[in-house]
Amino acid sequence: MGSPSGPPFDPDDPGRDRRERDTEPIPRYRPDDGPAYGSGAGPASGPSFSDDAGYGDVPGFGGQGRTWVRDPEAGYQPPVISEEELSGLRSDSQGMAPRRVLPLEDEPSSLVARYLFPTERYRGEWKRHWIHLATPIVVGVAATFILGYLSGFLAGQDVGALTTIAVLLWFAVMGWVAWKVADWWYDRFILTNKRVMVVNGIVTRKVAMMPLARVTDMKYEQTPTGRALNYGTFVLESAGQEQALREIKNLPNPNELYLRVVEEMYEPQAVEARLGKEADEAKADDGA
Template sequence: MAYPDALLSRGERVVVHKHPSWKVLIAPAVWFVVIIAAAFTGAALMRRWEDHVIGWWITAAVAVVLLVLLVLVPFLRWRTEHFVITNHHIFFRTGILNRTEHRIPLIHVQNMQTDVTFLGRLLGYGTLIVESAADQPLTFRNVASLPTVQHTLNQLIMDDRDRYRGGGPGPAPAGPIPATPPLPPAHG
């Protein structure tokens, strides 16, 4: 079962499921080309040596170690980092061997902040900082299509709060209702 399908509550559906922006894969792609080119160049230069076979093995070993550290590990980090918004929660999971996961109910989101650099504006990514009632602010870096994600998250938060107040679609959930001040009457 794909992440986070096993974690969803009844009636909960995934609205946004993202990995970090593709821009985090630029450096590993460049490293891949550089390492392969350097390894082949080194192997070609070693053909003139008497014991070139040992040099080839050393070159291959160094190239494999660098490929794992500079290409494979960043790719796996990108692939295993999930930013998911459902109609009830925000999920964030990261980690290759050890995993860290956060699950924030939308009703507990108190503030959102975005940080978009100039390059982020050009390439369409940014940082989303979410403050909740119980946790320290969580920072989600390299979120692709950040304005769309923020708009979707704002709408889901409002829908979730309306649902808890009993004014949204579907029945109000059982259990305590979070305290919210009453809205003043509209005068027109």
């Protein structure tokens, strides 16, 4: 076995004691060590620290971060963490960590399930924002007031045929409004781990899709009204070509939806891990 490296031992070396003190191992902090270091109680009664002391020495933190601070009078003190920094780590009243996106149904609706193949993982479906119905609703309300007043006026003029026409016209307008509402109800934007889809139509069904792997650019736009009412228009591009699924108007919660699509495109493993953890927590809650 070889000899230890370093200069030969010299008992008269004036710096030997200082070097030995500097190279002595520093014991780690133990909660039951007593008063803080530097309080005059001696090294054995206060907390001691290793070179890597940090959040890992404080219960609840993960081994990296700010270290304890040495006060000349009070000795070593724990790092000060503001309420704002802690707020992001706290759970809500239901024990769930804060989340940026809203929870979705675990299973697709019967309307959507028929368009998914077995190995595809469902991520969510969205109806368009209610602003999509603004024009039919305005037309229906206006027709009710105008044709109602006209019917009453014509009834007083003893022109029964015109009154009947006004009433039939009101029924036609209300039928058109009901059709638009039904069309809005069956119109869905769908996200899976493979693609985005739009399914719409009542009598004639239309299914448009774009693989996530083909999406080269994605953005959403919000007008001032859209920002106030929380809806927007999504624009998808694929290799600079015009696509059937390029512009999708009046989608709700566009920022949340944007985060979901981008996460599915760039961090699919993280999505799987998060959903798996949530499923395990749900099973644990059901078992409890």
